[in-house]
Amino acid sequence: VETKEREQEMYQSIAERSKHEDFLRRAADLLVERVVFARANRTSKVVEWATPDEIKKAIDLQPRDSPVTHEELLKIMADVARYSVNTAHPYFVNQLFSAVDPYGLVAQWLTDALNPSVYTFEVAPVFTLMEEEVLREMRKFVGWSNGDGDGIFCPGGSIANGYAISCARFFFYPETKSKGVYAVPKLTLFTSELAHYSTKKLATFMGIGTDNCKLVKADALGKMDVQDLESKIIDAIEDGATPFLVTATAGTTVYGAFDPLRPISALCKKYNLWLHVDAAWGGGALMSRKHRHLLNGIELADSVTWNPHKLLAAPQQCSTFLTRHPRVLTSAHSAEAQYLFQKDKFYDTEYDTGDKHIQCGRRADVLKFWFMWKAKGTDGFEKHIDRLFDNAQFFTSHIKHREGFKLVIEKPECTNIMFWYVPTSLRGCESEPDYKERLHKVAPKIKERMIKEGSMMVTYQPQGDLVNFFRIVFQNSALDHKDMVYFANEIERLGKD
Numbered sequence: 001v002e003t004k005e006r007e008q009e010m011y012q013s014i015a016e017r018s019k020h021e022d023f024l025r026r027a028a029d030l031l032v033e034r035v036v037f038a039r040a041n042r043t044s045k046v047v048e049w050a051t052p053d054e055i056k057k058a059i060d061l062q063p064r065d066s067p068v069t070h071e072e073l074l075k076i077m078a079d080v081a082r083y084s085v086n087t088a089h090p091y092f093v094n095q096l097f098s099a100v101d102p103y104g105l106v107a108q109w110l111t112d113a114l115n116p117s118v119y120t121f122e123v124a125p126v127f128t129l130m131e132e133e134v135l136r137e138m139r140k141f142v143g144w145s146n147g148d149g150d151g152i153f154c155p156g157g158s159i160a161n162g163y164a165i166s167c168a169r170f171f172f173y174p175e176t177k178s179k180g181v182y183a184v185p186k187l188t189l190f191t192s193e194l195a196h197y198s199t200k201k202l203a204t205f206m207g208i209g210t211d212n213c214k215l216v217k218a219d220a221l222g223k224m225d226v227q228d229l230e231s232k233i234i235d236a237i238e239d240g241a242t243p244f245l246v247t248a249t250a251g252t253t254v255y256g257a258f259d260p261l262r263p264i265s266a267l268c269k270k271y272n273l274w275l276h277v278d279a280a281w282g283g284g285a286l287m288s289r290k291h292r293h294l295l296n297g298i299e300l301a302d303s304v305t306w307n308p309h310k311l312l313a314a315p316q317q318c319s320t321f322l323t324r325h326p327r328v329l330t331s332a333h334s335a336e337a338q339y340l341f342q343k344d345k346f347y348d349t350e351y352d353t354g355d356k357h358i359q360c361g362r363r364a365d366v367l368k369f370w371f372m373w374k375a376k377g378t379d380g381f382e383k384h385i386d387r388l389f390d391n392a393q394f395f396t397s398h399i400k401h402r403e404g405f406k407l408v409i410e411k412p413e414c415t416n417i418m419f420w421y422v423p424t425s426l427r428g429c430e431s432e433p434d435y436k437e438r439l440h441k442v443a444p445k446i447k448e449r450m451i452k453e454g455s456m457m458v459t460y461q462p463q464g465d466l467v468n469f470f471r472i473v474f475q476n477s478a479l480d481h482k483d484m485v486y487f488a489n490e491i492e493r494l495g496k497d
């Protein structure tokens, strides 16, 4: 009887398995045919705009007691894709990420299929070794001899910038690990007023406080003003605070500016401060012989944030924190959980890298980047970067000579370009008292129109005294010069009145 029951169970599980296999194949077909490539072409819409109520009507978002059929699940998948923004579309130029790299995507699928957590060698042997190799190669690109040092994959550049604060504080004041902020003087850190907001956020998170995150002036090109940095360091010391960290930026979020790293490093040496370079956006340029000069001096940094999901177009999310100091990550963050990091394992437990992180469970974000690197080689990444910069330069010079367009910065350094579009009705009105107020309303109106039509997607923002301007981001090397002209034509068409 027992054997018969066992056989029956086996037949059931085979039937179940083939049902799942059939679903997987159909779902994978749908992804390839209708989600990945079909939507990444110029004739489809970037976004199918729908209001929250319309989306709620189109997709039954409520989890239910009873299961739905595979047929219904496939329809749900198609609807989710339909109402999601098509970030792989060539005309999605809204953010510092975009595009769908086929190798990166397949590696994401493989990562999810293997469902690893990269904390111990025993559960993630290949990914552990892969991280070690990739992070070492990245450190070589930074310019640290032999790629020595340490590094980790992080859940986003903000967290990587937070690791810089944590490592710097531990480096100067190791007693904070056990005694917390009570053991140290009032610490102060410095970053540019145009730096990413994560440094402020993480200063709060780490108990340092936004008042102690001093914002240094940026010059007309968006670069950190080194004289102002020194005077703010001196002011902080005179106020009885203790400066410990400068976070410089290589590729600011809005302006794409590269801070002058050599003079900043000289100040850090003079005042004994940790230098962190947030190269989340601009780091990819290190892989281009033509453009890596933008990051000259990065080799002088103590640590670096570099996100391959940005300029190098790896799928979201792929962020790294790199440091020249080999032990600081482990010393600052280890908690030595005995259930996970037993020291009497039968292999070299140096490969159990999880204790360097503040996370426990952790996705293997390395595979997609490593797989892309294998598929394209460093040469492929270099061509990709050079194409992005070429497109950016073409677009800049195109709009510079086109009526109605006005650059915020005449010579942007990275592949994000800032500009105003001045409709015909506003041209020649520059001296009128409400000119700025009216210009401020142009970008949001054009944005609304483009989203409702789905013809492109580009972001805008005000900055300091400047009224709303567009920031277009080139990060997808499938674009060409014709696309650059399309963007200008489209903004002109949408803003004609």
Ligand code: ABU
Pocket (backbone or CB within 6 Å): 094, 095, 096, 097, 157, 196, 253, 280
């Ligand atoms: N670090 C997030 C950048 C956001 C953006 O794409 O503008």
